[in-house]
Amino acid sequence: MPSIRIAEDYLRSEYVRLLPAMQRTAIAVETEVRHLLLGLTLDLERFERVVVKTRLKDSESAIDALRRRQPYGLFDPDHAETYSLTALPDLVGVRVLVFPPRRLDEVRAALAPRLNGWMADPVAATARGSDLIALKYSGRWTDADPVRSEVQIVSMLVGLFWEVEHSAIYKPNPNLRGIARSMEMSQRIAAVETALREFEIEFQRIVDDASRVF
Amino acid sequence: MDAKERLLRQAGYSYHFDRLAYVNREARKVFAVETIEDHGEDWLVRKLAEPNTSGAWKFYDEPAAGIRRAFVTELENAEHTHR
Numbered sequence: 001m002p003s004i005r006i007a008e009d010y011l012r013s014e015y016v017r018l019l020p021a022m023q024r025t026a027i028a029v030e031t032e033v034r035h036l037l038l039g040l041t042l043d044l045e046r047f048e049r050v051v052v053k054t055r056l057k058d059s060e061s062a063i064d065a066l067r068r069r070q071p072y073g074l075f076d077p078d079h080a081e082t083y084s085l086t087a088l089p090d091l092v093g094v095r096v097l098v099f100p101p102r103r104l105d106e107v108r109a110a111l112a113p114r115l116n117g118w119m120a121d122p123v124a125a126t127a128r129g130s131d132l133i134a135l136k137y138s139g140r141w142t143d144a145d146p147v148r149s150e151v152q153i154v155s156m157l158v159g160l161f162w163e164v165e166h167s168a169i170y171k172p173n174p175n176l177r178g179i180a181r182s183m184e185m186s187q188r189i190a191a192v193e194t195a196l197r198e199f200e201i202e203f204q205r206i207v208d209d210a211s212r213v214f
Numbered sequence: 215m216d217a218k219e220r221l222l223r224q225a226g227y228s229y230h231f232d233r234l235a236y237v238n239r240e241a242r243k244v245f246a247v248e249t250i251e252d253h254g255e256d257w258l259v260r261k262l263a264e265p266n267t268s269g270a271w272k273f274y275d276e277p278a279a280g281i282r283r284a285f286v287t288e289l290e291n292a293e294h295t296h297r
Contacts, residue, residue: 071246072285074285078280175232178234183219184219186216
């Protein structure tokens with residue numbers, strides 16, 4: 001009896017093969033990022049935060065993310081065996097949440113030598129804006145690593161908004177991810193991110209002013 | 215509202231969030247979000263005005279044969295469901 005496997009079947013098998021490497025990479029990336037940030041973390045003021053969070057994409061999220069990268073969000077049934085989860089930039093993800101935003105540059109500088117040669121993907125507050133709300137870097141932690149990892153450096157409130165948005169909406173219904181790509185929704189998301197960024201900047205300004213007085 | 219989104223809505227297109235595309239069943243035309251993002255408003259106005267007299271679905275951009283088949287099947291199954 002002929003076996004008819006769709007792209008998702010091939011990708012689930014590949015995920016199981018990749019999982020041990022993903023787990024090793026996650027531990028390595030997180031440990032090295034924490035090490036590189038140690039000096040900066042010990043130097044923080046009481047109200048300041050640098051929080052490192054690590055996650056592995058789960059199997060269905062990874063397959064769905066790859067599907068959404070295909071034309072019209074569909075795997076080509078005529079070439080089901082040609083897809084690979086190693087094409088994803090973020091099977092392993094480390095997010096560094098930073099507050100206040102002035103610490104973003106210091107975090108970036110501390111990690112920059114290790115991320116040299118990785119693909120940089122700066123995230124602007126708006127589609128046409130030049131103000132950055134996050135920096136994303138993707139690459140292989142070692143030359144032999146079969147999967148690509150992503151290190152994100154993001155302001156605390158924007159990063160937490162992304163987490164809430166993901167866990168409340170997209171985690172239970174991954175296919176709703178496409179809503180964020182609608183042109184109108186993109187504007188709404190940019191407005192939230194800009195408001196959170198302005199909140200953080202104003203907070204920092206008031207703390208800085210007070211520190212000059214007292 | 216984004217100017218391109220306004221143009222699409224005025225022309226009778228709906229956003230298909232699982233296919234990342236704007237679809238007009240009557241005109242049988244499909245615009246991928248990525249394609250719209252890659253072009254200006256002038257391009258969109260021209261393409262919206264293009265007639266589709268072929269009877270087949272017109273895609274901007276044209277996908278591989280397997281993807282076209284899968285997407286058209288979905289569109290036509292939904293058409294039958296809605297009738």
